[in-house]
Amino acid sequence: MSRRGRLARYLAGRALLAPVMLWLIATLVFLLLRVAPGDPVDALLGTRASAAARDALRQQLGLDRSLPVQYVEFLQGLVHADLGQSLVSARPVTQIVREVLPASLELGLAALLVALVLGLAAGFSGIARPEGRLDLAGRLYGIATYALPSFWAAMVLQLIFAVGLGWFPVGGRFPPTRVPPSGSGFYLLDGLLAGSWSTVTAALHHLTLPAVTLGLLLSGIFDNALRLNLRRALRSDYVEAARSRGLGEVRVVLRHALPNALLPVLTIAGITVASLIGGALLIENIFSWPGIALKLQEAINQRDYPLVQGIVVVVAALVVLVTLVVDVLVALLDPRLSF
Amino acid sequence: MNGPLPNPAAALLAWRPCSLSARLARVGIWVVLAYLLVAVVTGPLVALGWLPDPGSGLDQPIYAAPGWSHWCGTDRLGRDVCVRTLSGAGVALQVVLLALLLALVVGVPLGMLSGYLGGPVDRLLVLLMDTLYTLPVLLLSVVLAFLLGRGLPNAAAALCVVYIPQYFRVVRNQTASVKAELYVEAAQSLGAGPVWILRRYLFRNVITSVPVVLTLNAADAVLVLGGLGFLGLGLPDSVPEWGSDLQEALTALPTGIWWTALYPGLAMFVLVLGLSFLGEGLDAWVSRDGRS
Numbered sequence: 024m025s026r027r028g029r030l031a032r033y034l035a036g037r038a039l040l041a042p043v044m045l046w047l048i049a050t051l052v053f054l055l056l057r058v059a060p061g062d063p064v065d066a067l068l069g070t071r072a073s074a075a076a077r078d079a080l081r082q083q084l085g086l087d088r089s090l091p092v093q094y095v096e097f098l099q100g101l102v103h104a105d106l107g108q109s110l111v112s113a114r115p116v117t118q119i120v121r122e123v124l125p126a127s128l129e130l131g132l133a134a135l136l137v138a139l140v141l142g143l144a145a146g147f148s149g150i151a152r153p154e155g156r157l158d159l160a161g162r163l164y165g166i167a168t169y170a171l172p173s174f175w176a177a178m179v180l181q182l183i184f185a186v187g188l189g190w191f192p193v194g195g196r197f198p199p200t201r202v203p204p205s206g207s208g209f210y211l212l213d214g215l216l217a218g219s220w221s222t223v224t225a226a227l228h229h230l231t232l233p234a235v236t237l238g239l240l241l242s243g244i245f246d247n248a249l250r251l252n253l254r255r256a257l258r259s260d261y262v263e264a265a266r267s268r269g270l271g272e273v274r275v276v277l278r279h280a281l282p283n284a285l286l287p288v289l290t291i292a293g294i295t296v297a298s299l300i301g302g303a304l305l306i307e308n309i310f311s312w313p314g315i316a317l318k319l320q321e322a323i324n325q326r327d328y329p330l331v332q333g334i335v336v337v338v339a340a341l342v343v344l345v346t347l348v349v350d351v352l353v354a355l356l357d358p359r360l361s362f
Numbered sequence: 363m364n365g366p367l368p369n370p371a372a373a374l375l376a377w378r379p380c381s382l383s384a385r386l387a388r389v390g391i392w393v394v395l396a397y398l399l400v401a402v403v404t405g406p407l408v409a410l411g412w413l414p415d416p417g418s419g420l421d422q423p424i425y426a427a428p429g430w431s432h433w434c435g436t437d438r439l440g441r442d443v444c445v446r447t448l449s450g451a452g453v454a455l456q457v458v459l460l461a462l463l464l465a466l467v468v469g470v471p472l473g474m475l476s477g478y479l480g481g482p483v484d485r486l487l488v489l490l491m492d493t494l495y496t497l498p499v500l501l502l503s504v505v506l507a508f509l510l511g512r513g514l515p516n517a518a519a520a521l522c523v524v525y526i527p528q529y530f531r532v533v534r535n536q537t538a539s540v541k542a543e544l545y546v547e548a549a550q551s552l553g554a555g556p557v558w559i560l561r562r563y564l565f566r567n568v569i570t571s572v573p574v575v576l577t578l579n580a581a582d583a584v585l586v587l588g589g590l591g592f593l594g595l596g597l598p599d600s601v602p603e604w605g606s607d608l609q610e611a612l613t614a615l616p617t618g619i620w621w622t623a624l625y626p627g628l629a630m631f632v633l634v635l636g637l638s639f640l641g642e643g644l645d646a647w648v649s650r651d652g653r654s
Binding site for chain 2: 040043044047048051052055056158159162166167169170171172173174175178179181182186193297298300301302304305308309319320323324331335338339342343346
């Protein structure tokens with residue numbers, strides 16, 4: 024088969040795998056929440072509630088039906104993008120998720136941008152003299168940013184820049200005294216579309232500290248990835264060939280080695296999304312950023328089982344989707360890969 | 363080097379490394395050893411009364427700044443921050459060791475079996491593990507810790523699930539490649555059964571790649587455990603744990619009380635740093651060994 028045919032087959036297989044993975048995750052979450060010790064009814068009402076109230080809640084949750092029936096209903100709902108109803112606010116889970124997701128995406132994208140800039144700069148820094156001082160500094164930076172407990176780093180930065188210097192607000196997403204822009208839910212985008220400069224600056228003012236913190240912590244991954252791949256590329260035959268043709272070192276690095284070293288970084292960027300969400304879970308807590316992670320924590324504290332289930336499924340879907348897109352992109356961009 | 367070395371641990375410490383990875387690994391070994399020492403020594407010292415009890419502080423001033431009587435100050439309940447931070451080392455190491463042991467016990471045999479058998483069983487297991495691996499580490503353990511409740515074994519169980527897929531992957535791929543070797547085929551043709559082959563020929567070959575993953579996972583697990591504690595999950599309140607201490611410190615932070623936040627976080631940072639150095643060095647060592 025030609026490479027093109029194999030590529031098409033690989034992409035089709037990859038696209039088919041994504042729903043299967045999502046189904047597995049949804050099933051896992053469903054089972055976990057029902058097999059786990061402890062009755063959600065007890066958790067919500069306490070053990071001293073009347074039998075009638077318990078039965079009513081049990082019926083409302085659908086827990087009076089058998090497990091297979093519940094499972095089929097859950098899957099039917101999923102297919103129709105219906106994740107059930109929150110126990111606490113009695114609103115559809117999808118609606119709640121839609122409200123909080125843009126905040127998290129905005130923070131995540133901004134953090135990814137910061138991580139890319141910092142990480143690639145650090146990864147590129149040691150290129151002139153491997154094992155030299157700058158190389159050592161870059162490597163230490165990579166390990167140290169990874170080893171920093173994210174919530175502790177966030178607390179320290181908050182203490183310095185928000186509490187101490189007062190450059191940035193301690194938390195939140197928008198000044199509480201002002202009405203946030205309406206539209207997509209991405210405040211920066213909404214502000215730009217409305218042409219309101221003060222909205223954009225206010226949103227940026229709140230976004231900067233959390234995004235830089237999260238970005239700083241993730242930049243180590245990019246630093247390491249670029250360093251390793253660049254070193255490998257510089258030892259390769261095609262770089263040797265380029266050098267022997269008399270090309271300048273700058274041109275060799277920038278035109279021959281760098282593009283090849285950047286491709287694996289794209290894969291890493293895809294994998295980073297999972298860490299990004301993990302990091303956001305803690306960062307959103309510290310900076311009171313009203314995103315999906317803060318909502319998840321709230322749902323956990325209130326024992327809101329359907330909301331926990333819905334949020335985990337949505338986040339997992341997001342991760343699976345991003346992984347799929349990155350795999351497809353890498354497959355299309357890299358002609359050396361064989362399938 | 364000539365002749366057998368008397369003691370591998372002593373050899374490691376006496377070893378004068380030249381490359382950067384090796385130098386980092388040396389620092390890592392010392393850091394991890396120091397934490398182990400602290401973990402072992404703190405308990406008896408508290409029991410002997412040479413150190414104050416990390417859980418009691420009602421007779422002490424609250425939020426006392428670092429000074430002679432309390433080197434790192436006291437917290438919201440008057441508990442000594444220094445002793446709590448030291449005790450946290452033992453707690454973290456215990457939970458992380460237990461979690462990784464559990465992950466090894468489940469992940470390694472599954473990986474060997476999957477790699478040895480191949481076919482539909484292998485494909486199913488790989489799909490399942492890949493799916494688990496896709497999920498954000500902290501998200502998975504947060505959900506599990508939420509379901510399992512608080513406690514030392516519960517926290518270890520919530521952590522171990524995250525790491526099972528990693529051992530599974532490494533061991534499965536290694537098994538699949540070793541299985542194709544000639545000596546395994548020879549053993550099979552001599553009539554050796556699968557259990558014999560797995561134990562005699564595959565286990566030793568496969569297990570060499572585990573220490574690197576183990577060390578790097580230990581670093582990660584310390585962070586995840588801290589994250590769980592910070593979110594109010596994982597260990598019970600009575601246990602001095604870095605993450606939950608930091609959550610308490612967060613509320614006091616805007617008033618300028620920095621010592622409750624500084625020391626537990628620093629302790630965590632240095633431990634993870636040490637483990638990462640060690641893992642990185644081991645990785646370089648193993649991959650160099652493989653090349654030559």
